[in-house]
Amino acid sequence: MTTHYEKIPFVWEEPKPVVQVPERLIFRSLNDIGIEYFTTTVSYAITSSLDRSDQKAVRELRADQAAAKLIAQVSDDFDYEPEWWQLGFNNADELVGFIQPVIYRGCRKDNLEEGTIYYIGVMPKQRGKRYIYDLLCQATQLLQQIGVWRIFCDTDVLNTPMIRAFQEVGYRQYSSPWQRPL
Numbered sequence: 001m002t003t004h005y006e007k008i009p010f011v012w013e014e015p016k017p018v019v020q021v022p023e024r025l026i027f028r029s030l031n032d033i034g035i036e037y038f039t040t041t042v043s044y045a046i047t048s049s050l051d052r053s054d055q056k057a058v059r060e061l062r063a064d065q066a067a068a069k070l071i072a073q074v075s076d077d078f079d080y081e082p083e084w085w086q087l088g089f090n091n092a093d094e095l096v097g098f099i100q101p102v103i104y105r106g107c108r109k110d111n112l113e114e115g116t117i118y119y120i121g122v123m124p125k126q127r128g129k130r131y132i133y134d135l136l137c138q139a140t141q142l143l144q145q146i147g148v149w150r151i152f153c154d155t156d157v158l159n160t161p162m163i164r165a166f167q168e169v170g171y172r173q174y175s176s177p178w179q180r181p182l
Contacts, residue, residue, distance in 0.1 A: 004179040005052045005156060008163060010171040012140060012151040014112070019141040019169060022134045025088035025096055033087055035071070041087055041098050043067035045121035050159040056182055074118050078102035084142055088135055096131045097122040099139040103146065112149035120162075132165045140169055 030038055043063045046054050057066035074080065080102040088096045100118040107114035117139045122131050143151055155162040157177050 003182040005182050006177040006179055007154040008157055008177045009152065009154045009174040010166040011153075011174040012143075012169075012171045014144070014149050016144075016170060018144055019137050021137040021141050025090060025131070025134050025138070026093075027086040027088050027138060030082040030085040038085060038087065038098065039064075039067050039071055041095060041123070042071060042119065042121065045097065045123055046070075048124045049121065050162070051156040052158070052182055053156070053180070070119060074100065074102060077105065078116070078118060079105055080118075084146070086138065086142075088131070088138065090126075090131075094126070095123055096126045097135045099135050099142075101139045101143050101146075103143075103148070109149050112147050115143040115146065115148040115151045117143075117151070117153050127161070132161050133168055136165045136169050 043066070046058055046067055047063045049055060049058075054066070057069070060066075061069065080100070084101050085099065087098050090096050097120070099120050101115060102118045103113040103115045117136070120132070120135055120139060122135065140151065151171075152174070153166065153171065155166070157163075
């Protein structure tokens with residue numbers, strides 16, 4: 001028997017004003033920090049993710065393998081540049097979280113791309129400080145600068161901080177929650 005969980009889909013559609021990113025974080029790209037550090041960051045964040053599919057992956061594979069698999073799979077369906085993937089640090093130079101904006105292959109419309117935030121996360125000890133808002137603003141602005149016509153995202157129905165961040169940044173719920181196999 002397959003267990004299911006629900007995801008809420010959100011969409012950002014242009015034209016909209018460029019998202020303003022709060023100045024609480026300093027962002028460093030994959031070019032600056034390297035794939036190993038980025039993967040370790042994802043591994044650390046995924047260990048206490050609110051997304052049930054992440055929790056299952058950690059149970060089955062361990063956090064380091066789940067993070068490595070997640071990062072390896074992105075190239076199957078999406079395009080990205082290393083400078084798009086970023087880590088955010090607060091002014092005390094503490095790692096806060098990461099963003100992985102990507103664009104879909106073959107979804108160009110009128111010379112604009114269609115994107116998504118493949119993965120986004122806040123370090124466990126930094127949660128509860130609204131950093132997910134800052135990270136989502138950065139990822140959205142980056143996709144706007146690349147030139148997207150639409151950004152599709154989703155999150156687990158139990159991930160209230162992410163739902164709230166989508167709403168506050170200007171994403172709208174695209175449809176009713178939908179089920180995915182767990």
